[in-house]
Structure formats: structure tokens, C-alpha cells
Amino acid sequence: MAETVDSTPCGALIIGGSAGSLDVLLEIFPALRKDIGFPIVLVVHRKASNESLLTDLLKSRTILAVGEAEEKEFLSPGKVFIAPADYHMLIEEDQSISLDYSEKVNYSRPSIDVTFQSAAEVFREKLVCILLSGSNADGVEGLKSVNNFGGRVVIQNPNTARMPYMPQQAVLNVEPHVILDSHDMADYINKLNG
Amino acid sequence: MISDAIDNEQVEILLNDVLESHGYDFLEYSHASIKRRIIRLYGLDNFVSFAEFRYTVKTDKQYFKRFLEEITVNVTEMFRDPSFYKSLRNDVLPVLGTYPFIRIWVAGCSTGEEAYSLAIVLKELNLLNKSLIYATDINPSVLDKAKKGMFPLNYLKQYSENYLQSGGLKDFSAYYTANYSLAKFDESLNSKMIFSTHNLVSDHSFNEFQLILCRNVLIYFDKDLQHKVFNLFDGSIEKLGYLALGSKESLEFWPKAKEYKRVKMEKIWRKL
Numbered sequence: 001m002a003e004t005v006d007s008t009p010c011g012a013l014i015i016g017g018s019a020g021s022l023d024v025l026l027e028i029f030p031a032l033r034k035d036i037g038f039p040i041v042l043v044v045h046r047k048a049s050n051e052s053l054l055t056d057l058l059k060s061r062t063i064l065a066v067g068e069a070e071e072k073e074f075l076s077p078g079k080v081f082i083a084p085a086d087y088h089m090l091i092e093e094d095q096s097i098s099l100d101y102s103e104k105v106n107y108s109r110p111s112i113d114v115t116f117q118s119a120a121e122v123f124r125e126k127l128v129c130i131l132l133s134g135s136n137a138d139g140v141e142g143l144k145s146v147n148n149f150g151g152r153v154v155i156q157n158p159n160t161a162r163m164p165y166m167p168q169q170a171v172l173n174v175e176p177h178v179i180l181d182s183h184d185m186a187d188y189i190n191k192l193n194g
Numbered sequence: 195m196i197s198d199a200i201d202n203e204q205v206e207i208l209l210n211d212v213l214e215s216h217g218y219d220f221l222e223y224s225h226a227s228i229k230r231r232i233i234r235l236y237g238l239d240n241f242v243s244f245a246e247f248r249y250t251v252k253t254d255k256q257y258f259k260r261f262l263e264e265i266t267v268n269v270t271e272m273f274r275d276p277s278f279y280k281s282l283r284n285d286v287l288p289v290l291g292t293y294p295f296i297r298i299w300v301a302g303c304s305t306g307e308e309a310y311s312l313a314i315v316l317k318e319l320n321l322l323n324k325s326l327i328y329a330t331d332i333n334p335s336v337l338d339k340a341k342k343g344m345f346p347l348n349y350l351k352q353y354s355e356n357y358l359q360s361g362g363l364k365d366f367s368a369y370y371t372a373n374y375s376l377a378k379f380d381e382s383l384n385s386k387m388i389f390s391t392h393n394l395v396s397d398h399s400f401n402e403f404q405l406i407l408c409r410n411v412l413i414y415f416d417k418d419l420q421h422k423v424f425n426l427f428d429g430s431i432e433k434l435g436y437l438a439l440g441s442k443e444s445l446e447f448w449p450k451a452k453e454y455k456r457v458k459m460e461k462i463w464r465k466l
Contacts, residue, residue, distance in 0.1 A: 071413050071442050084442060087413075090226035093202070098224040099442050101410045102231070102267040118226045121198065148198060 006152070010038045010192040011126030012075060012091075014119055016112030016142070018045040018134025020162030022054075024182045025132075029062040029080075031186035036064060037194010039075035041083070041091075043115045045108050045134065048086040055082050071099040077194055083110040090118035106138035116142025120149040127151035128192060130185065134166030143174040152177040154188065199236055204244050205229045211252045218262065218332070219395045222419035228265065235264045263335050267414065268304045271349065272311045273356035274409070275441050280361045281460040283315050286436050290404050296325040299403045299430065301394060302411035303329035306340025306387075311357075312407065313383040318363050322386055328401065330392035337389045343379040345370075350377050394423050399430040406431055409461075410440035417447070424448045431465050438462045 017025065021044060044054060052068070058080065059066045066080040075081060075095045083089035088100040088110050098118075105111035116129050116139065129146045131139045133156060143153045155176045158164035160183075171179065180188055200208075205228070209220045220228055239260075241247040250257050273279050290296045296316075300309045309329040316322040331337050345353075354366040370377040392400070394411070406427050412420050427437055428450060437445070437454065439461040445451040454463035 070444075072417055072447075087442060090224075090230065092224065092226045098226045099413045100224075100227045100230070100267065101269055101413065101440075102227075103269055114230070118230065145198065 006191070007193065008152075009126055010128050010194060011123040012039050012041060012095075012119060013128045013130070013189060013192065014041040014043065014115060015130045015132065016043045016116065016134075016139045017132035018108070018112075018136060018138065018163065018166055020133035020135075022057075023162065024156065024185065025058065026061055027182055028186045028189065029058055029064075031190070032062060032064060033190045034063045034078075036078050036189070038077050038192065040064070040080045040189075041069075041075070041089075041115065041119070042080065043083045043089065043110050043112045045110070045112075045138070046085055058082070069097045069099070071097060073097050083115060085110075088114040090114060091122050092118075093122055095122065106136055108136070108138050112139035113142040117145045120145040120151055123149075123151060125150035125152075128154060130154040130156070130180075131167055131170050132156045132182075133161035133163045135163040136166060137169045139166060140169050140173050143170055143176075147174055154185075155179050156185070157181045200229070200233050200244060200247075202229070204248075205232055208232060208248055208251060211248060212258075212261075215252050216258055216262075217396075218393070220265070222395065222416050223414050224416055227267075227414055231265045231267070235261065238264070259335060262333055266333055267410075268333070268336050270304045270307045270410075271356070272307045272345070272353035273360050273362075274308070276356050276359035276361075278360075278409075278438070278441070278460050278462075279311060279315060279356075280359075281458060281462060282312070282438070283319065283361050285457055286405065286438075286462060287315060287319055287321060290436075291319060291321050293404060294324065296321060296405070297401060297403045298325060298327045298405045298407065299401070300327060300329045301392070301406060301408040301427075303331050303337075303340055303389075304333075305336050305345070306343065306384075306389075307345065307353075308407060308409065309340065309387055310343060310345075310379050310383055313386060314357070314362070314369060315360075316386075317383065322382070325386055327387045328403075329387050329389050332391065332393045332395075334391055337391065341384065341387075341389050343381070343384050344373070344376040345379070347372055347375050347377050394426065395419065399426055401430065402432050402435075403430055404432055404435040405438065406436070407438045408440075409438065410443070412443050413440065421448050424450070428453075428465075433465055435465050436462055437465070
């Protein structure tokens with residue numbers, strides 16, 4: 001299944017995850033090649049107070065540059081941008097980052113929907129979005145937008161997700177480009193063209 | 195929410211209408227955020243076409259009030275980022291306490307939670323009686339709420355935790371009385387507040403302050419507008435006064451940033 005060869009260039013990869021997604025991220029990141037030709041954006045639900053924990057964890061597991069996203073910062077290839085706890089993160093037309101402290105969406109801030117939706121229109125067919133394990137339905141509306149603008153929707157196989165509800169909702173409501181087991185994710189990402 | 199209900203060109207048209215018909219300039223706001231707010235409102239209010247939405251926003255004064263309130267982000271909380279308030283309490287306000295009189299501007303105060311938090315710290319440092327807090331916002335309806343000092347009771351548990359983490363000295367419940375679903379804050383706190391509309395985009399400096407708090411407002415502005423607002427603040431802060439920003443905001447790329455010195459690890463800068 002992970003052998004889907006895809007020649008459309010990837011302008012940005014966005015990974016959304018909630019409960020149970022950390023294990024998958026910790027499996028993916030050590031296996032990523034160092035010359036990734038596109039930016040990777042992470043939107044992960046977590047408590048507002050554990051601010052740098054996720055960043056620190058990932059930093060120790062990858063050779064890619066990892067940082068918490070700064071407002072107005074430009075996305076750049078080969079870098080990992082983590083949506084800060086307690087802010088929504090949006091992508092502007094010029095591929096810079098906007099942060100937003102508006103109402104929670106799906107009880108979440110950052111919300112995966114918000115980032116997927118804003119990036120969908122900017123990157124169109126060059127956007128790849130992966131939705132991982134989680135126990136609410138955040139991400140589903142965002143994936144619909146990604147589909148509408150011609151981007152690629154990748155969903156973690158709910159059977160391999162610690163919390164299958166989120167990927168399940170996505171599979172039920174959105175036509176995925178591909179459904180992947182967690183251990184096939186890194187390989188899929190490594191094969192995307194920058 | 196249908197995320198592609200309104201396109202970029204329509205956002206531009208709408209914001210130009212708003213400027214022309216109502217005098218509010220949102221053209222230099224961060225585009226992705228304001229677009230999302232517009233699409234959200236369009237969906238919330240069940241408009242069926244952009245033309246209808248545009249016409250209503252342009253001509254219906256009553257609706258425009260709602261537009262203004264919904265298009266701007268008014269989410270705030272008391273003692274948000276406890277370590278920030280700890281630094282105000284320990285590093286900034288004691289210095290200002292040596293002045294005969296303290297003038298503070300809370301710019302973009304929304305419904306007032308930060309102004310009341312600040313007043314509580316000032317009170318505990320015995321400085322409230324010689325302080326004046328100017329709390330301003332672009333939005334008249336949030337100021338009406340701020341003046342009342344009543345906040346939803348179900349948030350108070352979180353606020354109380356924040357307060358304690360920020361170095362609060364008292365029982366937080368001593369500052370309010372519960373009234374049905376609302377907590378009404380002590381009137382001694384807002385007796386030292388002046389509420390007024392002020393638009394950071396178009397209005398000028400109106401006084402000189404020893405401390406300006408403007409937290410999580412500038413994230414909604416584009417870089418040029420951020421720099422204009424920094425200039426406005428620069429013209430409104432006394433020498434050796436302080437500027438406090440939100441946890442993700444920074445003076446970093448502003449040309450005059452080198453005339454300011456960062457206070458410890460917090461987003462607080464002192465004018466040199």
C-alpha cells in the first residue's frame with residue numbers, strides 16, 4: 001500500500017494528530033531522510049502548559065531542524081514547524097505563518113481543521129495532509145478542503161491507531177488518497193518529491 | 195464550516211466596503227486569519243450568497259456592530275501565562291511603584307480580563323490607589339462588558355489556578371461575588387480603570403504611559419501594521435517604561451527594537 005508512486009511535487013506536508021499520535025510521530029521522525037525537499041508542519045493536540053515538551057522530544061529524534069512555529073515565519077523546506085500549544089496556526093498566501101488565539105475548534109487549539117483549511121487553498125495540489133490517531137473528529141473538515149483543492153489526503157489506518165476514532169471519521173467522510181499503517185508512513189514521506 | 199465559501203478577491207471587496215462605509219481599516223490584518231473570521235461569520239449567520247452578505251455588511255448599521263464584534267477575536271482570560279504575571283508582579287510593577295503616579299495602557303483589552311488581572315496585582319502590591327489603567331479596544335460592545343467586570347463563573351476555576359501560579363497571595367474568590375452564572379469583580383478594581391474605544395490602526399497616541407500591555411493583538415496584523423503600532427507605542431511610552439506583548443509576539447524585526455531591552459525571559463521590554 002505504501003508503494004503508491006506519486007510524481008506530483010509536494011509543497012508542504014502537514015501532519016495532524018491527537019491522542020495516541022505521539023508514538024506514531026516518534027516512529028516517523030527518526031526514519032525521515034535528511035534532504036526532505038518540503039516543509040513539514042505538525043498540529044498536535046496537547047495541554048497548553050506542556051509547551052516545549054513535544055518540540056524537545058522530536059528534536060532528539062530527527063536530524064531535521066525542529067522548532068515551534070513563530071508568527072510571520074516563512075515555511076522552508078527541510079524544516080519541521082510545530083503549531084504552538086494554545087494557538088491556531090494558519091498559512092498565508094506567501095507561505096508565512098499566522099497565529100490566532102480565537103475560539104477553540106472541535107474543543108481544540110491548535111485545531112487541525114484550521115491549519116488544513118488555510119493551507120489547502122495556498123498549496124492546492126501540492127499539499128499533502130496526514131491525519132493520525134485521535135479521539136475527536138478534528139481534521140475531517142480540513143481534509144475535505146484539501147480534497148476540494150486537489151491536495152492529497154493520507155489517513156492512518158484506524159486499525160493501527162491507538163485511538164481509532166479520528167482516522168475512522170476521516171475515512172468515513174473523506175475520500176483518501178491513501179490509507180497507511182503507521183510503520184509505512186516514513187517511507188511514504190521519504191518518497192514525496194520536494 | 196465551508197472553507198471556500200468566500201474567495202480572496204471577495205474578502206478584499208468586503209474589507210474595502212467596510213473601510214469606505216464604516217471607516218474601519220482591516221486591510222492590513224493578517225489575511226488568513228481575517229478571511230477565516232469572515233467565512234465563519236458568513237456560515238454562522240446563514241447567508242446564502244456573497245452579494246447578500248456584502249450588502250448587509252455595507253448598509254445595515256446594526257449588523258455591522260455584530261460584524262465588528264465577530265470579525266475581531268475577543269477571546270481572552272485572566273492571568274493568562276502565569277509566568278508573565280509573575281514577572282509583572284516581581285520585576286516590573288515594583289519599579290513603577292517608585293513613581294508618584296502610574297499610568298498603564300491595556301491596548302486591545304477586549305472584555306477586560308487582563309485589565310482586572312493587572313488591577314488585582316496592583317492592589318496586592320498596594321499600588322492600585324496611585325495607578326490609572328486605560329483600557330481600550332476597537333470594539334464598543336466588548337468595552338461595555340469590560341466595564342461591568344462580570345465574567346462567566348465556569349472559567350473561574352481556571353483563572354484561580356492561573357492566579358495562584360502567577361504568585362497570587364490571597365484567596366482568589368475574595369475578589370468576586372458569584373451571581374448566578376457570573377462572577378462580579380470587586381468595584382475597587384475598576385474604580386481605577388478608564389474605558390475608551392481606540393483603533394490601533396487609525397488612532398493616535400493619547401497619553402504617555404509607564405507600561406503598555408498589548409497581548410495577542412498584534413498577531414492579527416501584518417508586519418507593516420505591526421511596525422506602525424510599535425511606533426505608536428514608542429511614542430506613548432515614557433523613557434524607562436515597559437512594553438508587554440503576547441507569548442508569541444516579538445519586537446525582533448522592528449527597526450527601533452535595539453532601543454528596548456528585554457526583561458528576563460518574558461515578552462516584556464524596557465525602553466532605554
